[in-house]
Amino acid sequence: MNDSLLFYNAIDTIASNTWPAETTAYIDNWQLRATRGITKRANSVLAIGEFPHSANWLPLIEQFYADKGLPAIFHISDASPSGLDGLLHAQGYAIDLPCLMMFASAQEAAAAAQQKLMSRDVAALSVEWVTEADEEWLDAFLMLEKYKENSKSDYKGICNRISETKGFVKIKKADRIIAVGTAVVQDEWAGFLNVVVSEEHRGQGVAYFLMHALTAWSIKHGAAQQYLQVVSTNTAAVSLYEKLGYQTKYGYHYRIKYDLRPLASS
Template sequence: MPKEQDTPLTTDSWNLIKLIERLAFRTWPAEETIECGDFVFRASQGITKRANSVWTSTGSPFPESNWLEQAKHFYERHTLPLLFHISNVSPPGLDKQLADAGYIVEAPCSVLTGETAIVIANTPDSDSSDDEWEITVTPHANSAWIDEFLLAEQFDASKRAFYEKVLSRIQPLKGFFSFKINGQCAAVATVVLEEGWAGITNVAVVPERRGQGIGRVLLHELALWCKDQGAHHLYLQVVQDNIPAWRLYTKAGFTPLYEYHYRREPLQS
């Protein structure tokens, strides 16, 4: 989880983390948002933590208002648990305050960054198997891409409407990648580009194709496309216990920049 005092951030690192957090915020726009000072309350039917949590990563102090009571009221109105998204640029002391109040840590993640040219150089430009494969990119998440995404993630159809809506709300330039082998879906991914940075999200390989090196080929194609769109820097988020993903991204040239996690309100007795 974020280290508030152990290793002070340099000014450059602080500013870069604030930038990435702001860009990442725009890659997953919630259904409803309300500002409370520089905090943002987000709600989206309770699907995904990022779209249903309080965003606090602006590098600013606490709001002057009674932000905690307002947050509780907002999430009670939506019948959702109160969840805070906390990073290294959240207000100092926020994580400790919530911990002391019994809020539980969930989903610790790391954000990795890489240079587009380095990732291209560190990944293969083709699959070595005899299978026929193709990668297509569409500017919108059409019905076929949603089908493939749900298949790769093993999500049921009840989540379809949420993903259709959240992906359609993304405003910056975006690309939805579909990787097919012998005409069958093997993997998908999303890239969102803004201010010379490309955020890589929704990377998912269908279960029967995992462990076959598809991720490296897909990552190469993603980086090539980002280069063509003028993005020289890449970032992505990895759950800290996802060892295969860590291995893939670090071999490709990504390095950790910062961490974030969520704090969930304690259960009422």
């Protein structure tokens, strides 16, 4: 296995720990994740490493998701085995949500964010950290993302299951939360997720303030490197991260199939 593939495998494994599923099963090294349909990350097969030894792996996976009333979704990255993407395409799996894995040095990203903030008026902003996703953080997250209130318990469950060093940040202006984010530190790596800024406060430096807060907290908790996952079509976010020194190292996408009845019953 070459160094690049080892890196992809390691990061995909670390990243999976930042968003733990409610139910997890395994077929050899592949991780089958299910969380009542809340997010693709928590309801997909983390297909890293070689194909499973069982020739019946695809029907087994489809049965796992069919039993839960969920579509079968595969997380396909550069760590996935060669030929998997084409095989799933031939089986009727549609491609969905291409994403980028972006990386930066923590110290360099902190310095870049600080530099950006020098020309922004962020004096009215304050930072508040909590070690668990409390009611205030969850309510703000759902509101900022425009997610349904009935998904709150599922997101709370995911956040509670994160076992690594974690922090949930609230960026406030006049006691109102206008941005949130999550940082998870494992070894030297910090992963950032749930990064969202209120629409009415975008373009005002709040995103740089938020990223600086996430980075500073992560450095304090031992991270030297950081990464995040961003939808490739979100050009505003990609541009923001690039200005902070992030570089894309590799990408991933999903393959999804809703009608599982033919294979699931085989």
